[in-house]
Amino acid sequence: MTAQSRIDAQTNLILRIQIVWRGLVALLSAISIGLIWLRMMEMPLWQKILLSIVGGLVVVISSYGAYQILKRSHSGRMVSLVLDYLGFVVCFVFALNVGEFFIGIDALGENFGKGIPYLGITALGYFLGMLEEYFPVKNKNEESSLKSVSKWVMLGGFVLFLWQVNALNGIIYFLGKLTQPSGLIAVTGLVIFGMSLWSLSRPNVAHALNVKTGHEQIINGWLFLSPNLLGFLIFFAGPLLLSFYFSFTDSDAIRTPNWLGFDNYSKILNIKFSRLDSPDQLARDVVDIKVYDEVGRFTLGNTGILFAAADKFFWLALRNTLTFVLFAVPLSVIPALLLSNILNSKLPGMKFYRAVYFMPSIAAVVGISLVWQWLYNATIGYINYFITLGIEFWNNLFNVAVVDPKIQWVSDENTALFAIIIIAAWQTMGFNTVLFLAGLQNIPGELYEAATVDGAGAWDKFWGITLPMLAPTTFYVVSTTTIQAMQVFEQVFILMNPPEGPNNSTITLVLYLYRSGFQNFQQGYASAIAWVLFIVIFGLTLIQFQRQRRSSIYES
């Protein structure tokens, strides 16, 4: 037997094993689905459905892979690589979980401080090695004694570090856990999937399956993309779909949820308008008070309209959120536009001011809100203090008697939301300014030069060149600021006490969602609110996109 024929025989054997392996994977998946639905495994309905979908996909894809390998098609290899790679990742995460690796990371965090000095010794070793530059050895082929010492110091320091943070105990504990049944299953899975991946990546196998360079590049591309893609699917798309399912249930995040259909959505959207015979007629006289609560009333002369809803808090939250957007977006975009034009000039100190205006954007919201809470305090806050000083100065100067308003910024229902708008605008303005600055620097200077030659003034240039050329940036800034404003939460939660404010004047959609889901054990209902909020944000963004397309100078 020649060497080539031996290789061919090996390749054929690997391919036959691959076909059997794919078939086995498909069979095991099918059996798992059967066990799930034959009540052999107790789990909530949503888990059964999810696992069945995943299992069904594995059955179909693995069978397809076996068939394609049988046909010696490269797609069989591609499909097998993807399935084995996913299997390998699942077994790897399972092994880490069985070995309590993630809890160990927490423990490492707790103990890390103890090891820092010894990391310093490692750094010392590194710098010792750098000293070699000043004491070069004559024989370039020999390692200098400094370099040797450096290596040993670094190694010693690192070992001491591991010892100090109890890493050795952790590793022994981890390995011990892997010898338990669930650990052994994870390790076995790792070995099998790993071997399958290794065998499929052999050049002879690839050649036998007619793999071309382009196919390899596609696989490499997906491989590099996979960490991010898996993260997106597991931590973003997965929870998103789960929350969509929960929105049709009475989930409290603890017990098995019951299917409610559209009940949550119908409660949110159940509203009623009723005619009032007099402006002060009670809601209970015109609507079924066991179902509806009054949200508001519009009066005209001796009559009026009552607006009632099954969930008045949602509608109050929607009203407040839209009011917030209506004021906070212009207040954080228009000043930012003007500010960026000033900061775009070449006056001295502009870099300093750019940094200053950007600082609120990077500061922690909780800290900022606490500072503003103190500033807003009606009795000992600095804002009212300066207002009082100003009024006293004015009264003394002109001998008048202007009354100090003593504004109750956060405790008066007429000013509470406005107080939050001020904070949000102040905080967002700096970031928007930087975005506008970037946009301004992309406008060709020739346009301004030509306009100057044509006799245009500063205002004409701003109106005729800057604004139209900034349209894409403006669109981006307005869209992102609107989305951000629709999700206002932290400032309200920290600043207000209680967060809903007087007469629910500061309850917002995300705050209501949070209260329902995390404080009232209504995860299902909170999920429904989240999806309604998504639809509102999506609708607003869509409108902005359409307006942008119609008005864009780039499009036309």
Place this chain on the structure above:
Amino acid sequence: MKKNLLVKIMGLLVIASFVLTACGTPAATEAPAMTEAPAATEAPAIEESSADVTLRWRTRPDNQEEIDVYSNISTELDAQLDGITLTYEPGGSESANYQDQLRAEIAAGTAPDVFWIPGTDVADFATRGLILNINDLAANTEGFNVGDFYEGPMYHLTFNPETSTTGADSGALWGLPRDVSTFALYLNLDLIAEAGAPDPRELAANGEWDWEAFLEVSQATRALGSDIYGYGASAWWGPYGVWLNASGGGFFNEDRTACALNTEESLEGLDFQRSLYQDYDVATPYGEDPEPVFRAGKVAMFQNGRWATPGIRTVDFNWDVVELPAGPSGTPGNWLFWGAYVVNANTEHPEEAWALVQALTTAETQGKVAALGANIPSRVSQEALDAFLTFTPPANNQAFLNGIAPEAAPSAEGPLWAGSWPEFDKIMGPAIQGVLTGSTTVEDFGATICDEADKAFNQ
């Protein structure tokens, strides 16, 4: 080259600081040994080698001093309880609400074995099966007696939702109270003296401390200046509830199955409180935190619980406390606040957890916590009360004891077994704030509030 040298010098300085750190005294972070969770890599090893059961427990401390006391208690109990290793976890921070974090951990299955919850949450946790009914364990415990604790908290902690019965024979025990507390008025004696107002402590001693006298002192001190206030209270159900209770009203009907915010008595109490803010203008604006204003020396009477005492001890004016004034019902309408240590329903070690709950509520342990000044022991014991009186300042600690005395008929803080307390509070809080800030009339409030609030029952 210069830049390179600079980088190296800086690097050497960093190393020097590391070495000095390593050779120096232990880092401050190492001091409260028990606040550090033992490395998970170590914990199971301990469990396996010595067969000890590791229990995690949690409270909501207000400051570092409380964290230190609880840490020391954990260390001592760890030594006392055979076969149990304890890990204490202080909970709650500015950015992580204690209860929200706890609920999330329960949902994720990572909550501690034993934890503290406020009295209003007990029904929610119990009916959802999140906390263990430890009645059977207690029944087999020699010397355990439900009657050793205050009756108010034990009414709710022994409430059996299946039979709607309460007491030692109800078949339910959801936990044991960590402590109790009540409201008093913290007095700025300097302001009261400057205003020439009568001393509320003397009025209380003479039985003359009622709403009228309270208003008189408030108005006299308010007259001292536009930035001086006679009264201040925070914006939550506790402070406004006392005015409703004191006039004979309350949040709920007698068996706590329906809203009673619209009764004549409740509205009378609410109207009096509204008048403090709107008519007489003697109170700090409702919804603003009055504590910094009081600490700045600008409030004569600040209504708060015993938990505020450690913070108030740092002020630089003469201060003391007095009980709340008596209302039309003849009582001050005070609350008996409490919170309880409960056992996680998913704990793997219920017996050990029950042993820990008992150890955390002994007279000795409660005495150590009470010595901080933040709360009152939950055991009915003259010895404990006598010890509490020595935890000064304030000199008039008796005011707190008067607040929880049976003669004062305090209303025990409690959950809604027939409804949802968070839902009720969600409806009541903003509506009352509307009245106290002047945007809603008491009449309008009374006409509509129970239509809405009654929906919180049987949820």
